[in-house]
Amino acid sequence: MRAVRLTAWGREPALSEVERPVPRDAEVLVRVEAAGLCHSDIHVIDGPEGALPYRPPFTLGHEVSGHVAALGPDADGPAVGERVVVYGPWGCGSCARCVAGQDNYCDRRRGLNWHGVGLGRDGGMAEYVLVPAGRHLVPIGDLPAHQAAPLSDAGLTSYHAVNGVRHALRDGTTAAVIGVGGLGHLAVQILRATTTSRVVAVDIREEALTLAQRSGAHAGTLMRTDTARALRARTGGVGVDAVLDFVGNTATLELAADVLRPGGEVAVVGSGGGQLTVRKPGFLPPGFRLSLPFWGTRPELAEVIALARSGALHVETEQFPLSAAPEAFDRLRQGRVAGRAVLLP
Ligand code: NAD
Ligand code: ZN
Ligand code: ZN
Known part of the structure; x- marks a missing residue:
């Protein structure tokens, strides 16, 4: 073969x-x-x-x-x-x-x-x-094969990452998705299907922001030096309740720390080799929490497949x-x- x-x-x-x-x-x-x-x-x-x-x-x-x-x-x-x-x-x-x-x-x-x-x-x-x-x-029942395959990692990893920060995403909150590629565009759809948060997308490419919009994001912003200010402005100055970082370089980690609302959650999924220094006292927002989710669980994969079969994920x-x-x-x-x-x- x-x-x-x-x-x-x-x-x-x-x-x-x-x-x-x-x-x-x-x-x-x-x-x-x-x-x-x-x-x-x-x-x-x-x-x-x-x-x-x-x-x-x-x-x-x-x-x-x-x-x-x-x-x-x-x-x-x-x-x-x-x-x-x-x-x-x-x-x-x-x-x-x-x-x-x-x-x-x-x-x-x-x-x-x-x-x-x-x-x-x-x-x-x-x-x-x-x-x-x-x-x-x-x-997978009658789910097309080209849909099912990406759901086993791009879908599952995004779903597991959202589950890890879900408690921070009640009504009136904002989630930021950094990097809207294979994983990120599904993270946007999962956030829309399973939370009531506003979803803001960040990427270095215009086409990725268009994909984010098609996936249900409420807003999108290009990754630039003034992105933190733009994100804070979009949340009435309070900051973002959860950041899902699908890039994980130093610039995106620093952006996450900069825009996070006190008590917020950062999930770093991307393996971009970035570093963030934790120092107390320091400049991280109070209550800052960071996790490094890896892939997902078997029961979560069954839930992702069910979500896709219901039409909520594409x-x-x-x-x-x-x-x-x-x-x-x-x-x-x-x-x-x-x-x-x-x-x-
Ligand atoms: P992808 O190439 O499909 O998408 C990456 C997106 O990030 C692109 O849209 C790109 O334009 C954007 N991007 C790149 N640099 C950026 C920057 N500096 N700021 C903002 N946006 C930027 O990649 P993917 O397959 O979705 O994977 C994303 C990351 O997640 C990779 O690092 C991958 O290794 C990692 N990953 C981790 C797990 C895990 O379990 N933790 C699982 C799968 C993938
Ligand atoms: Zn993978
Ligand atoms: Zn084991």
Whole structure:
């Protein structure tokens, strides 16, 4: 079968021919119908050695949907033919967190032990993907494959991040979404569907602000030196109740700290390598709280799929055949994708 492989840190992924896997024990083989490209794939490709808890070579693709093609002799869960999305953070399966469906926070996530689909283990940018157990599959019904795949990370991670700050988002509050790409445009939709907050979007690109508006944002502002003043003005001077930062560089972290209302929440999702100094006494707003959410839980993925099936979420996609993976990666790296790029193997 064809697969998009990362063979060394820093080397662009390439399409190659590999053996189609055969499911053993409790494993499930999924015929891939769609695999999303995440900005994290760019961070993964770049490495370098030691930055991540696993090593190449492996097949990329951690946003995967398709249908069950074959079951190992001890597999349980969905039957052959069932349409599914893959829950991607694969934990140990036996610690308290994994048993509660929180593989994203597996207690044994240490050293080279941790991996996920397309993250150390072969992923979904291929015709087939081998999933270790049926519990990692969530049924999608008649949801189109190119919608379901991005929901397993772009949708799930955004949903989990919103859940973490939800208590700060009562009536009359404002949420800011920084970085309206694959994750951010779904975060805007999730905020609109599940809170009564006003939503303000921030990005460096005009097209991203247009996407934010289409996704339901009440207002948008370009990332500039006067963005903090603009955001404060939009909240009658009180500041923003929650910031969801899908960039995570020093400029966006400082913006978040600058515009946050006392008692507010900052969730940093983006891996932009930024730093923020915590000092007491200092200049952070009183009650400042910051979290670093990672991916999401299995029950949350089922909720995201249900939300999409109800019509509340729509992923904007650019679709490519598997053979066009290099072009799709180029577009993502250059910041030219509107919403999510998705490969259709
Ligand atoms: P993307 O490339 O689709 O979107 C990024 C958006 O941020 C773009 O619209 C871009 O114009 C905008 N942007 C870039 N620099 C900016 C700046 N300085 N100020 C404001 N806006 C800026 O990326 P994505 O796939 O949505 O991923 C976003 C980030 O989230 C990445 O860093 C990714 O690695 C990370 N991520 C984290 C998790 C997690 O679990 N924590 C999961 C998935 C992705
Ligand atoms: Zn991702
Ligand atoms: Zn575990």
